[in-house]
Amino acid sequence: MPVEEMGKVTKRLRLIFAVSSVVFLMVLAISPIRDYLSDWRRYERDYVRFADSRPDTKRLLADFRPEIDQVWIPQMQVVDRCTTCHQGITQPSLLDASVPQPFRAHPGVPHRVRDWGCVMCHRGQGLATEVRDAHETTLAWEQPILPIRYIQASCGTCHRAGLPQTPRLDRGRELLATLNCVGCHRLQGIERPVMLGPNLTNIGTKVSRAWIYEWLKAPRVITASDGSVLVNGYENEEEPRMPKFRLSEKELRALSGYLSTLASGPIPPYKFDPRTVAAWEKRPDLIDQGETRFRQMFCTTCHSLAVTRAGETKLIGGDIGPELTKAGSKVNPDWLAAWLRNPQAYLPHAEMPRYQWSDQDLFLVTRYIKSKLTDPSLLSDVPKLEAPAPDEVQLGRRLFAEKGCSSCHAIKGLAPQTDFGPDLTGLGSKTVSQLEFGNSKILRTPVAYIEAKITDPVSVNVAARMPQYSLSPGDLDALTTALLSMTGKSTTAGLEGLILTPGLPQFRPGGTFSELYERYKCYVCHRFNGYGGTLAPDLTKEGSRAQKKWIAEFLKNPQTLRPTLTFRMPQFNMTDEEVSVLADYLSMVMQTPTVNPASVDSKQFTPQMASLGKELYEVKYQCQSCHTIGSAGGYVGPNLTNVGNWINAAWIEEWLKNPQSLEPDAIEPHRDFTDEERTALTAYLMTLKQGSPVHARGASGRGQ
Amino acid sequence: MKTKLLIALALILVAGLATSCRQHRAAVTPDPLARAYDSEPDWNDSQHVIPLNYQQAQGKRMFYQYCVWCHADSTPAGPSNRSNLNPNPPLANDGATLNALSDEFMRNVITMGGAAAGKSASMPPWGKTLSQDDIEAVIAYYRAIAQPPYQAPARPGPKYSLR
Numbered sequence: 001m002p003v004e005e006m007g008k009v010t011k012r013l014r015l016i017f018a019v020s021s022v023v024f025l026m027v028l029a030i031s032p033i034r035d036y037l038s039d040w041r042r043y044e045r046d047y048v049r050f051a052d053s054r055p056d057t058k059r060l061l062a063d064f065r066p067e068i069d070q071v072w073i074p075q076m077q078v079v080d081r082c083t084t085c086h087q088g089i090t091q092p093s094l095l096d097a098s099v100p101q102p103f104r105a106h107p108g109v110p111h112r113v114r115d116w117g118c119v120m121c122h123r124g125q126g127l128a129t130e131v132r133d134a135h136e137t138t139l140a141w142e143q144p145i146l147p148i149r150y151i152q153a154s155c156g157t158c159h160r161a162g163l164p165q166t167p168r169l170d171r172g173r174e175l176l177a178t179l180n181c182v183g184c185h186r187l188q189g190i191e192r193p194v195m196l197g198p199n200l201t202n203i204g205t206k207v208s209r210a211w212i213y214e215w216l217k218a219p220r221v222i223t224a225s226d227g228s229v230l231v232n233g234y235e236n237e238e239e240p241r242m243p244k245f246r247l248s249e250k251e252l253r254a255l256s257g258y259l260s261t262l263a264s265g266p267i268p269p270y271k272f273d274p275r276t277v278a279a280w281e282k283r284p285d286l287i288d289q290g291e292t293r294f295r296q297m298f299c300t301t302c303h304s305l306a307v308t309r310a311g312e313t314k315l316i317g318g319d320i321g322p323e324l325t326k327a328g329s330k331v332n333p334d335w336l337a338a339w340l341r342n343p344q345a346y347l348p349h350a351e352m353p354r355y356q357w358s359d360q361d362l363f364l365v366t367r368y369i370k371s372k373l374t375d376p377s378l379l380s381d382v383p384k385l386e387a388p389a390p391d392e393v394q395l396g397r398r399l400f401a402e403k404g405c406s407s408c409h410a411i412k413g414l415a416p417q418t419d420f421g422p423d424l425t426g427l428g429s430k431t432v433s434q435l436e437f438g439n440s441k442i443l444r445t446p447v448a449y450i451e452a453k454i455t456d457p458v459s460v461n462v463a464a465r466m467p468q469y470s471l472s473p474g475d476l477d478a479l480t481t482a483l484l485s486m487t488g489k490s491t492t493a494g495l496e497g498l499i500l501t502p503g504l505p506q507f508r509p510g511g512t513f514s515e516l517y518e519r520y521k522c523y524v525c526h527r528f529n530g531y532g533g534t535l536a537p538d539l540t541k542e543g544s545r546a547q548k549k550w551i552a553e554f555l556k557n558p559q560t561l562r563p564t565l566t567f568r569m570p571q572f573n574m575t576d577e578e579v580s581v582l583a584d585y586l587s588m589v590m591q592t593p594t595v596n597p598a599s600v601d602s603k604q605f606t607p608q609m610a611s612l613g614k615e616l617y618e619v620k621y622q623c624q625s626c627h628t629i630g631s632a633g634g635y636v637g638p639n640l641t642n643v644g645n646w647i648n649a650a651w652i653e654e655w656l657k658n659p660q661s662l663e664p665d666a667i668e669p670h671r672d673f674t675d676e677e678r679t680a681l682t683a684y685l686m687t688l689k690q691g692s693p694v695h696a697r698g699a700s701g702r703g704q
Numbered sequence: 705m706k707t708k709l710l711i712a713l714a715l716i717l718v719a720g721l722a723t724s725c726r727q728h729r730a731a732v733t734p735d736p737l738a739r740a741y742d743s744e745p746d747w748n749d750s751q752h753v754i755p756l757n758y759q760q761a762q763g764k765r766m767f768y769q770y771c772v773w774c775h776a777d778s779t780p781a782g783p784s785n786r787s788n789l790n791p792n793p794p795l796a797n798d799g800a801t802l803n804a805l806s807d808e809f810m811r812n813v814i815t816m817g818g819a820a821a822g823k824s825a826s827m828p829p830w831g832k833t834l835s836q837d838d839i840e841a842v843i844a845y846y847r848a849i850a851q852p853p854y855q856a857p858a859r860p861g862p863k864y865s866l867r
Contacts, residue, residue, distance in 0.1 A: 107758050108837070148739045165762060202845070625789055625826040626773070634785045636773040660833060667770055670832040 040068070040129045043085040043102060050103055056093050063091065070127065080117030080126035082134065089113050107355035110165070121154040122146055137445060142431035144445055146484070149477060153428060156485025160189050172482025175475055180241055183408035184421035184466075188486040192418070197242065197408035199614070200259060202346065209260035210382040213252050219244055234629035243467035248456075251399055257388025258396025264412060267345045269334035272363055274623050280363065290368025293361050298570040299556075300322075301525075301535070302352075318567055320524060320535065321352060328374035337366045340700040353521040356573040404465060422464065426488025436461070450480050471491045507531040513585040520572055528590070535567060539586060541662065544595035548587040549648045555579045592662070600650040605683035613684025616677055626668075629688060637668060652682045747776075747797045748851050756848055763845025766838050767796060770830065789826050799850035806857075810843045 014201050035041065044066060051060035064087060071080040088094035088103040090113055095105045119126035124145040128134040134306075137144045146154065152169035162170045180196045203212070219242040247255065280286055289538055304317030306325040315323055331339075338345070340362060343352040388396070400406055404420040427450065431567060435449045440460050442452045449460065455463035455476060471479065507528040517523065523532035526539045542551070556579055558569035574582070591597075617623045626636035633640075643652075651662075656678045659666040673681065737743055740755030744764055756764060767775075773785045775796040786793055794801045802810070809821065814834070818827030830839065847854040 109758055148741060164765060167765065299708045520789060540725065620825070621828075622825045625828075626785065634774075635783060636785045658832075665769070667773070667828050669770075669828040671829060672832065 026440060038129065039131050040081075040084045044087065047087045047103055051102070054093070059093075060088070063087075068117075070126075071114065073117065076120070078117055078120060078126060080119050081129055082118040082124075082126065083113075084129060085131075086118070089118075121151060123154070132170075134494060136430060142433065144447075147447060150447065150481045150484050153481045153484035156482065157428070157487045157489065168478050168481050169485060171475070172478035172480070172485075175471075175479050176482050178241065179243075179469065181424075184404055184419075186419060186423040186425055188425045188488060195410070199264060199347055199349075199410045199412075199424045201410070201412040202263055204260045204263035205266040206339075206346075206360070208257045208332070208379075209385050209388070210379045211330055212259050213256040213382050213385060214379055216247055216252055216255055217246065243469045244442040245403060245467045247403075250395075251403075253385070253388075254395035254403075255399050255403075256385065256396070257392040257399060258394075260386060261393055267335075267338045267342070270337040270341055270362070272337075272359060276359065277363060280360065286360075286364070287367070290364035290366075291372060293364050294368055296571055297361075297365070298568045299365075300509075301567040301570055311520075317662055318535065320533070324369065324373055326373060326375040326378050328370045328372065329376070329378045333366065333370050336369060337362060340366065351521055351524045353524075353572065354519045355570075356575065358573070361573075424483065425486055427483040427486055429487035429489065445481065447484065450483050451476065452564070454479055454483075509589075511583070511585075512581050513589075516578055516582055520574075525569075536569065538663070539590055540664065541590060541592040541595070542586040543589060543591040544597060545647060545651045545662075546587070547597075547648055548583050550577050551586055552583040555582055594661070595648070595651050595654045597648040597650050600648075600653055600682070602649050602686050604680075605649075605686060609680045609683035610687050611684075612676075613680035613682070616681055617684055621671070621681075640685060640688055642688065644686045649682050649686050653659050653678055653683055656681060727847070744845075744849055746851060747795070747849065754789055756845070757843050760844045760848045762838070763841035763848075766834060766842045769841065770833070771796065774826075788852055789824075791824055793824075793827065796846050797849045797851050799852040799854060802846060803850055803852070803854045807843055810846070811839060814839050814842060 044064075048061070048065065051057050051064065065083070067084075067197060068081055069083045069087075071083065072078070073080075083089055085102045086669055088099065089106050091105050093105075094103055095107065097104075099105070117126060118124070122145055123143050125134050125141040128141060133141050135145045152166040154171075155163060155166045156169045159166070173190070176182075177190055181187060182190050182192050183196045207215075300317035301317045302320035302384065304315040304319065304323040304325075306323070307314060307316045314323075317323070319495070335346075340355070341357060342354055343350040344354065347395050379539055388450060400411070400414070401417065404417065406414055406417040407420040408415055430444075430446055431450075432444050432446060437449065438443060438461055440452070442460060443571070452459050453466070454471070457466035457468065479585075507512070507523065507530075509528075522539075525533045525536035527534060528538075529540050546554075555572075556576075558571060587597075623637075624633040626634040628634065628639045629641050655662055655668075656671075658670050658675055659668040660670055737753060737755050741758045742756045742761035742764060743753045744756055746754055748750040768780065770780050774793045775786070777786060777795065778785050779785075786795075789817060796802075813821040813823060813827060815829060815831035817825070817829030819825040820829065832841070847856075
């Protein structure tokens with residue numbers, strides 16, 4: 001080959017070599033360039049520039065963490081790189097809303113961001129370093145950021161017991177329990193109670209077929225066009241537990257027919273002496289007293305009635321029992337009297353107390369309910385229903401199982417149904433691909449799925465078996481939050497003791513007290529050692545707090561203690577013997593070790609102490625701002641007019657030391673009284689006695 | 705030949721760059737309440753709902769347990785104790801009165817009581833009942849619901865710079 005040509009080839013080769021080197025270098029450069037231009041590097045550069053513009057640059061740059069920054073919690077399988085971009089997350093000076101994201105600091109919460117990372121609470125993808133991958137649902141990453149509205153769900157994944165900081169979550173959990181969701185679904189942390197809906201074994205003796213038909217058609221819920229929930233046409237704050245099932249006319253006839261035949265073991269109707277009744281009927285003054293008796297017995301503490309005042313209809317009364325506005329048009333009169341005498345004979349798990357009725361009261365109250373709490377048009381749109389045909393009854397019995405009724409309602413002889421609906425224990429951690437959206441027009445996110453399912457089950461699946469609940473927007477949020485908190489994960493090893501309060505055993509006393517405790521259902525309203533209702537005061541420490549004589553008098557004639565309270569203790573008409581058993585038990589057993597009623601003797605109090613106490617009460621501490629004595633004072637704390645006959649001196653002293661040590665939720669502020677002031681105030685309060693202005697005697701009138 | 709190579713190079717480069725410069729989606733303006741930990745309707749206008757952050761929500765909880773009885777005209781139990789007191793305590797959302805008070809002053813009145821701050825002794829001290837964080841949360845809640853709205857004083861810049 002000639003040299004000239006050789007040179008040409010070499011030159012060409014060199015050129016190819018040079019070009020391919022450049023190409024090679026450029027290809028090699030792609031990766032670093034992409035890295036340089038990645039979201040997180042861009043944000044880190046921005047952060048440095050941003051820090052330069054702040055007054056505390058030096059501090060911000062000292063805490064700056066270049067490269068990928070991550071929080072790693074191996075025992076919880078959490079890798080969290082969010083702080084790579086969210087560099088200012090723990091900087092107190094960057095808390096302002098004016099600080100641009102992603103540099104703003106996290107507002108104060110009980111957990112340290114640097115210890116727990118972000119995805120534990122906010123979800124999203126902790127490993128991702130691109131904005132979209134970290135926050136949204138993409139092909140490769142399925143867990144989007146949880147909207148802040150539902151953030152309390154994340155508290156609930158670890159904290160199984162209620163927290164004061166998470167009202168929305170707690171409300172949601174309460175709804176899951178009260179709406180009987182466990183009837184059909186398995187739910188994390190909620191046990192199946194003994195009774196869900198009422199037992200229907202004898203429902204045929206209680207209501208008519210027409211009433212059952214109407215109830216099944218629209219279980220007294222009528223949702224107004226503006227979305228508000230109405231009960232029998234009245235605005236209601238509480239959601240009735242029975243949801244609406246989508247039943248056809250044939251199904252309504254069959255189910256109402258079947259249920260109306262259920263009367264296998266009715267309670268024997270209570271027979272009044274017809275001659276006595278005839279005599280009562282002749283006394284117009286007496287016959288109208290049914291309503292007065294109804295009110296005097298404080299039935300409205302548990303049952304509500306619709307009341308129209310100034311053109312506005314409202315439900316007034318409690319929500320422990322059903323509302324009774326139209327109960328007279330619902331129940332059979334024979335059943336009503338028998339029920340009022342002994343509710344547990346009809347429903348063994350009924351929460352209604354067994355009152356001591358006189359024949360006259362029972363007659364008057366029954367008559368009042370039957371004649372005044374009625375609505376003649378209640379069943380007017382029900383078609384004419386004859387006695388059910390055998391094939392209707394048979395179809396009804398089949399539907400009772402097929403529609404899932406037996407999940408909540410027991411009928412003697414029918415097997416109860418469990419797991420009628422899907423298991424929801426891990427619903428909160430399901431990803432989009434694990435949920436069945438079908439052809440529905442719902443946004444493809446787990447949150448949207450849950451929202452749609454509880455708002456309108458049919459919107460997710462046309463053939464949904466789940467009934468329709470009508471919930472307020474606030475309750476929908478709460479329920480969604482509670483469902484999202486059920487991630488099915490067990491809490492982290494070693495943390496259970498820290499974040500789970502062990503369930504307190506049910507308070508089941510023994511002896512004669514136990515019989516009365518069950519008979520009057522004290523625990524439905526009162527709390528005993530952490531078990532029971534919250535409507536009325538917690539009685540766990542009642543023996544330390546109240547004088548035995550006062551307890552006995554109160555049980556005989558429950559009077560209101562706080563004028564602002566709407567609910568009062570019902571008048572049970574207890575016998576003297578019952579009163580003495582209850583008062584003995586409460587004052588001897590329900591005590592707290594920190595307050596011994598016998599430890600302070602009121603005899604030591606001198607009139608000088610009491611007059612100093614009066615001055616402290618009225619001038620220095622102005623207790624009258626919140627407490628009433630006689631007719632003057634505030635409405636926040638209890639009325640103290642009769643406190644000397646009511647509360648033990650030892651309790652008052654301890655209470656003045658630190659109210660929250662005796663009642664953690666007490667409103668009364670914890671103040672710095674000197675020992676002298678405390679004794680003086682106690683001495684003064686012990687002189688306050690209604691009726692008898694006798695000087696303070698023994699503290700409790702009872703030895704230990 | 706040369707141009708083809710250059711074009712190919714340029715294409716590779718552009719492709720490489722394009723993949724790294726992905727368009728960021730325009731953020732949808734979110735519902736302010738969806739981003740709120742809790743909310744409280746404006747006391748003067750129930751249609752207007754005020755979003756609350758975590759701290760303000762904790763303040764709301766404290767407020768409805770301890771303060772509402774005297775600093776609101778309706779309470780969870782119904783009637784209010786406010787009209788019962790002389791002088792009438794300010795309503796919690798009374799911006800016209802409370803916006804002028806500094807956080808420092810609010811903190812002192814709540815912690816040590818009205819008498820210590822030269823106000824009515826009817827206002828008890830809460831310093832031993834509530835924690836410092838609780839009190840800060842209550843102030844944050846008062847600021848959040850104030851009508852007219854509360855404007856935080858401009859933060860003095862130099863205070864935060866290092867020596």
